[in-house]
Amino acid sequence: GNSVTQMEGPVTLSEEAFLTINCTYTATGYPSLFWYVQYPGEGLQLLLKATKADDKGSNKGFEATYRKETTSFHLEKGSVQVSDSAVYFCALEGNRDDKIIFGKGTRLHILP
């Protein structure tokens, strides 16, 4: 079945550091890929998405590129801020499916 594996946290960085959170997936066909962010006590917000190979999703300085050859969708940001502290979830939706499959989440702490 479909699955998502993302790097375990917590990840702790200093402000303005470069961020990478790795995500790989297993799926049949051509899934859509997502990154969601969850701030403390809140629900999930869609951060960015990509629906086909080589697409790059971007939002708020975050980027991720849909790499079919490596089945990856790594999240990157060039310069993180304290306000980026949250839990980040990589996810996929199969092209024959209506449910979203989530990774376990990566907690990110940014120190001032």
Next chain:
Amino acid sequence: NAGVMQNPRHLVRRRGQEARLRCSPMKGHSHVYWYRQLPEEGLKFMVYLQKENIIDESGMPKERFSAEFPKEGPSILRIQQVVRGDSAAYFCASSLGRGNQPQHFGDGTRLSIL
């Protein structure tokens, strides 16, 4: 436009009681999804409903859990005879339709079982 509204935000129940969680989808959305998030885990799909129909309940536990989305009113996730292991955050999402329509999430209901 109001987003997906879930209530209550926090719910405390004793073992053996019933828990009812409500979800009002975004305006115009007729597709609702329920997910459960256990502590330090990702969200796990439970059930997908359209108005008056259950489309996919492959993630629902076979006993004690049920869901409905009536023609009028919110979607309800009902857990009977709750146990400690039901403690989790329950998230609802809604979408305009199937396929490429994005799912919008509510803030969740945090269920605690004493």
